[in-house]
Amino acid sequence: MLIPHMTYPSHWSYKSQALSRVACDGTIPAMKEPRLIVSKRLREMLSYDKFAGPVPRILILRSEYWVDGACVNACRDLGWEVETVPTVMEGVLPKENVARLFERLAGFRPDFILTVNLSGMDVSGLFARFFEDVRIPYVTWFVDGPRTILMGRTDLASPYAVALTWEPAYIPSLEAAGFPVVETVPLAADPHVFNREPREMWDIPPSFVGNSMVSFARREWDSLKTDPELEAAVRQSFETEHVTRENFGEGLHALLDPGYVDTLDAEQRRHAEMVFFIEGTRRLRHRLASALVPEGAVMRGDDEWRIAFPTSGGPVHYLGELAEFYGRCEVNLNSTSIQMATTVNQRVFDCPAAGGFLLTDAQPVLDELFDVENEVAVYHSLEECRDSLRFFRAHPKARTEIAARARARVLVQHTYAHRLQQIAEIVKKHFSP
Numbered sequence: 384m385l386i387p388h389m390t391y392p393s394h395w396s397y398k399s400q401a402l403s404r405v406a407c408d409g410t411i412p413a414m415k416e417p418r419l420i421v422s423k424r425l426r427e428m429l430s431y432d433k434f435a436g437p438v439p440r441i442l443i444l445r446s447e448y449w450v451d452g453a454c455v456n457a458c459r460d461l462g463w464e465v466e467t468v469p470t471v472m473e474g475v476l477p478k479e480n481v482a483r484l485f486e487r488l489a490g491f492r493p494d495f496i497l498t499v500n501l502s503g504m505d506v507s508g509l510f511a512r513f514f515e516d517v518r519i520p521y522v523t524w525f526v527d528g529p530r531t532i533l534m535g536r537t538d539l540a541s542p543y544a545v546a547l548t549w550e551p552a553y554i555p556s557l558e559a560a561g562f563p564v565v566e567t568v569p570l571a572a573d574p575h576v577f578n579r580e581p582r583e584m585w586d587i588p589p590s591f592v593g594n595s596m597v598s599f600a601r602r603e604w605d606s607l608k609t610d611p612e613l614e615a616a617v618r619q620s621f622e623t624e625h626v627t628r629e630n631f632g633e634g635l636h637a638l639l640d641p642g643y644v645d646t647l648d649a650e651q652r653r654h655a656e657m658v659f660f661i662e663g664t665r666r667l668r669h670r671l672a673s674a675l676v677p678e679g680a681v682m683r684g685d686d687e688w689r690i691a692f693p694t695s696g697g698p699v700h701y702l703g704e705l706a707e708f709y710g711r712c713e714v715n716l717n718s719t720s721i722q723m724a725t726t727v728n729q730r731v732f733d734c735p736a737a738g739g740f741l742l743t744d745a746q747p748v749l750d751e752l753f754d755v756e757n758e759v760a761v762y763h764s765l766e767e768c769r770d771s772l773r774f775f776r777a778h779p780k781a782r783t784e785i786a787a788r789a790r791a792r793v794l795v796q797h798t799y800a801h802r803l804q805q806i807a808e809i810v811k812k813h814f815s816p
Contacts, residue, residue, distance in 0.1 A: 418512045425489070429517040433494045434815040439807045440464040442493035444484075444503030449702065450526055450799075451499055453573035457799035466491045470503030488519065495810045496521040501532055501539065508538035515541035520814045522547060522806060526570060528722045530556050530634065531656050534649045537561040545810060551748075552632030552724040566809050569752065570729050571799045577706045577736035578794070581786040583779070589680040589714040589772060591672065592699050592730075596665035597687035603658045613651055616643060617658050626663045632724025635659075663721035671718045674765040678772055680716060683708075709739030714775055714782070716768075717743035727752065731759075732797050735789030740782040742771055752797065758789040 441458055445451040445467040458465035468484045484503075487493075496514065501523050504510050514521045524547040525532070533539060533556070540546070540561035547568040548557060557565045572578075607614035620626055620638050630637040635644045635652055638659055647655070672682050672692055681696055682688040688695035699708050709715055715734050719727065725747040734741040735758075743749075745761040753759045760775060762768035775782050 417507065417509060418516060419509065421513070421516055425485075426517060428489045429492075429519065431492050432816050433520065434807075434811050436464075436494075438463045439495075440491065440493045441466075441803075441807075442487055442491055442496045443467045444470045444496065444498040446470045446499065446502035448499045448502060448526070450524070451502075453571075453576075453799040454497060454499075454803060456573055456575045457803045460800050461803065463803070464491075466493070468503070470498075488517075493519065494807075495519065495545075495814070497806070498523050500525055500527055500529075504539060508536075508541075511539050511541045511544060515543045518543060520545060520810050522810060524568065524806070525549065525553065525557070528656070528660065529553050529560075531653045531660075533557075533560050534653055535560075536649075543814070545813070547806065547809075550632070550723050550726045556634065564809065564813050568802055568805055568809075569726060569748070569797070570732060571797045571802045572732035572736035572793050573799050574736060574794065576702060577709070577733045579706060579710050579736075579738040581738040581740070581783050581790065582710050583783060585711055585713040585779075587681075587708065587712040589675065589678070589716060589776070590683050590696075590708075590712050591668070591675075591680065591716040591718065592683045592705065592708065593668065593718075594684045595682070595687040595691070596661055596668060597691075598685065600658075600662045600665045603654070603661045606654050607658060610651065610654070613647070613655060616640070617655055620659070621662065621666075626659055626666075626721065628719070628721050628724045631659060631663065631721050660720070660722050667718050667721060670765060671716065671768070674769055675716065675772060678769060680714075680772070705733070706737040709734045709737040712739055714772060715739045715741045716772075717741055719744050719746055732793050735786055736793045736798075738786060738790060740775070740786040741789070742768065742775065744768075753789065753792055758785060758792050760785055 441463060443451055443454055443465060445455070451467070455465055455467060466487050468487055469480055496519060498504060498521065504523070511521070520543045522545040526549050529548065530553070537560050540563070542563055544562050545564040545566070546557040546560070546562035547566050548554060549568065549570050551567045554565050554567065607617065616639050625638055635655060639655065644652070669691065672680070676682070676692050676694065681694055682692050683696045683699050685698065699705050715730070717728070717730050723746065727743070727746050727749060731741065731743055740760070742760045742762065745763050749755055749759055749761065755761060760771060762771050
């Protein structure tokens with residue numbers, strides 16, 4: 384995922400009265416949880432049975448997450464009807480976008496609304512309550528840690544909301560946020576972007592493609608300078624090696640003293656969790672680099688890699704270059720972010736779909752997604768990673784065979800079309816007549 388999108392919540396703010404006028408010619412009542420006043424005509428227009436047509440109809444609130452585009456491609460591959468409404472990652476949603484949303488709701492009559500990481504949903508939960516009032520299910524698919532997006536709030540859920548998470552460790556926090564339906568849906572591959580046969584010749588050395596996280600970590604540490612007590616507590620957690628994937632999955636109470644955590648406000652908790660996530664992932668990636676660069680591995684990403692490891696290369700564009708890179712690379716290396724306690728990242732699906740050979744760290748859910756004996760090359764420690772790298776560099780046929788089997792698995796079980804089918808079944812189960 385793109386780091387700026389992970390780092391800061393993608394909500395928008397608005398002027399309530401302007402939104403009310405654009406939305407449905409009503410006003411927002413002065414109450415604890417304000418709601419749009421839905422006119423009788425609008426309510427009649429939006430009163431229809433869900434999943435009554437021959438194929439599902441999905442309205443996607445489309446932001447800058449590339450997953451949005453992958454879902455659009457998947458819907459079209461399935462022959463489903465799909466419409467999109469553009470939204471923004473931060474700031475004020477333009478009035479014309481709000482108007483388009485309500486026009487699409489009335490004209491397209493979707494079976495459900497899909498958003499990634501709550502993009503396009505307002506910070507006051509006004510849209511969540513509106514979708515509840517007009518009985519249109521909305522699905523938010525979290526592909527980054529939801530705690531720093533929700534920040535302990537419960538007004539972004541409703542009886543017509545579905546929360547999906549790619550990481551099962553976040554299920555308790557989503558249930559605590561009030562989502563009545565919480566399910567796990569892993570990431571996948573978009574075969575429109577990643578779909579190539581494995582090669583038998585490679586001209587790129589073993590590589591890790593990803594940001595060094597150095598500049599992001601520096602920014603997050605800077606955010607704690609105004610709170611010396613919190614900064615000291617966070618640093619102590621790193622020094623005592625409390626910052627692990629497992630502890631991160633459980634939350635701040637497993638990373639800091641629980642009594643101290645209870646004294647923190649929502650913004651302090653967000654800052655602490657962001658430092659744990661960014662700095663923790665930075666350390667994992669730099670340990671991988673330190674172990675494997677002497678073995679001939681190359682880091683590809685931002686300029687900070689070159690400062691630490693002069694043999695590093697520049698960035699590889701995700702949509703335009705990465706598929707070809709994966710296929711040409713002798714061994715693609717993977718280090719899972721610390722925000723994933725059990726699940727796998729995008730690379731585990733994209734790389735084999737593009738015909739690339741992947742050497743990845745062992746995550747608990749791998750054996751639920753692949754035949755780990757035949758389709759995945761895993762390591763449990765940096766020492767094992769180094770040994771495996773040496774072995775697979777010396778055995779190109781083994782690499783090709785594993786890559787081919789992994790690619791076949793992805794294309795028959797792990798594309799975004801498969802995930803959309805799973806999502807539609809979840810929504811049907813809870814909201815169809």
